[in-house]
Amino acid sequence: MSKNKVRISKGFWLWCQFSHKDMNYLKSIKSKVNKSFLGPKFDIHLTLIGPYLNLNNFQINLIKKTIKKQKKIHIKLLNYSYSKDKFTSLFIKVEKNKSLISLRKKFYKTNYLNKDSNYKPHISLFYGNKESKEKKRLILKLPKLIKKCIINKISIVNVDENINKWKIIKKIKLN
Numbered sequence: 001m002s003k004n005k006v007r008i009s010k011g012f013w014l015w016c017q018f019s020h021k022d023m024n025y026l027k028s029i030k031s032k033v034n035k036s037f038l039g040p041k042f043d044i045h046l047t048l049i050g051p052y053l054n055l056n057n058f059q060i061n062l063i064k065k066t067i068k069k070q071k072k073i074h075i076k077l078l079n080y081s082y083s084k085d086k087f088t089s090l091f092i093k094v095e096k097n098k099s100l101i102s103l104r105k106k107f108y109k110t111n112y113l114n115k116d117s118n119y120k121p122h123i124s125l126f127y128g129n130k131e132s133k134e135k136k137r138l139i140l141k142l143p144k145l146i147k148k149c150i151i152n153k154i155s156i157v158n159v160d161e162n163i164n165k166w167k168i169i170k171k172i173k174l175n
Contacts, residue, residue, distance in 0.1 A: 008113055009161040011051030014063065014154055016073070016103075017171070018044070022149040026092075029142060030125045033090060036138050039126040040164035046075070046094060046123050048154065049107045059111065060156060064172055066106050072174045073099040073151040075121070080142060082135040087161070090126040090135050092145065100151075127164075 018026065026044040033039070052059070076095040083089065094100075100121055156170040 007161075008051045008053070009159075011053050011113070011159055012055045012169075013050030013052075013157045013159050014048040014107065015043075015045035015157050015168075016048050016100075016151040017046075017153045017155050019072075019150040019152050022146075025146060026123060026149070029092075032142060033125040033138065037090070037126050037128060037130055037134075039089075039128045042124070042127065042164075042166040043155075043168060044123060045155065045157075046121055046151065049104055049110075050112050051159065052110070052112045055156065060170060062110060063107070063154075063156065066110070067103070067154055067172060067174065070103060070106070070154075070174045073103060074148050075100060075151060076148055077123075077145045079145065080125075080139045081122070082132065082139070084129075084132075086129060087127050088120075088122065088124065089128050089130065090138070091122040091124045094121040094123060096121055 017023065023044055030044055055063075075097065078093040078095055081091055081093045083091075096119065101119075104119065152174050154172045154174065155168045156172075158167045158169050159165070
């Protein structure tokens with residue numbers, strides 16, 4: 001996140017979520033991370049776009065319409081990584097492929113904020129602050145990543161980072 005940007009901690013985000021098999025696999029990794037780091041609870045996801053300050057029924061229907069004919073997307077998991085930022089503290093780096101960028105572009109005309117071109121797709125495993133050496137040590141204990149995952153749904157999520165709340169309010173299945 002660039003230094004001149006204000007982080008919006010309350011709003012609605014669009015998350016990509018995965019096939020049942022891939023969700024279980026990713027949840028098992030996140031569970032191993034949380035046994036060591038005790039982070040806040042949130043569903044496994046890849047953030048697609050946001051935030052939206054408000055979403056009414058019209059806007060939710062627009063989101064549904066925008067992805068009505070969207071097919072499932074295959075993504076490539078690259079590696080485990082970490083940063084000093086609380087919300088990218090420990091994560092799985094995801095390849096920024098054409099399908100993911102194309103899906104994201106479908107929402108450019110909607111009323112979300114932070115229209116940042118510096119998109120770094122990832123799957124968060126932990127939110128919080130830990131020392132880099134602790135993260136490196138834990139990464140060494142995590143299982144080898146599978147090569148690919150399937151995104152088969154978009155979730156609309158009500159987020160309040162001030163109280164560590166991420167509530168999925170609508171799931172939309174992809175074709």
